[in-house]
Amino acid sequence: MAAEETNKPKSIPPYPEMILKAIEALNDKNGSNKSSIAKHIESTYGDLPTGHSALLTHHLNRMKESGELVFWKNNYMKRDPSAPPRRGRGRPPKPKVALPQAMDLTPKPTRPRGRPPKDPNAPPKPPKVKVSTGSGKPRGRPRKMARPSGGLGGPPPMASTTTGKPRGRGRPPKAKAPVSEGSVQQ
Secondary structure, three states: OHHHHHHOOOOOOOHHHHHHHHHHHHOOOOOEOHHHHHHHHHHHOOOOOOOHHHHHHHHHHHHHHHOOEEEEOOEEEEOOOOOOOOOOOOOOOOOOOOOOOOOOOOOOOOOOOOOOOOOOOOOOOOOOOOOOOOOOOOOOOOOOOOOOOOOOOOOOOOEOOOOOOEOOOOOOOOOOOOOOOOOOOO
């Protein structure tokens, strides 16, 4: 029987207990980060489950949310009951001012949101008089004129002057140089 007890692997304690022992053993005034806690647990308890890092992260988060540990500047430390709570980054929240007891908190009748509806019995408003700008021209870009239909004496609008064919879209092709009879290639 004594042989069976010595060969039996040492059981590991629960993760929160291991984490607290590791933080006490490391004894750093600014706390211990996750990797140093993991290394200490691995060196102390050799036989750990396969998902050790995931389990450690899970238990550290649970202990942080429950208030057993304080997470400050990427380090975990034990909560000191006499220490004031640490603030995060940013501006502190404004203190809430207590309302006097004499104030009545019943909602006041207010106007509905949005523009009020038009009164159907109201007389129509006179039309606004347009003020002239003084130049006599209308404002803005002038309207497009319709295309003239023949009779102006110019070439047809889409015809090329040299070939008589309508021009295609885009850039015209390069003109090929005329081949002289003396420079015939063989």
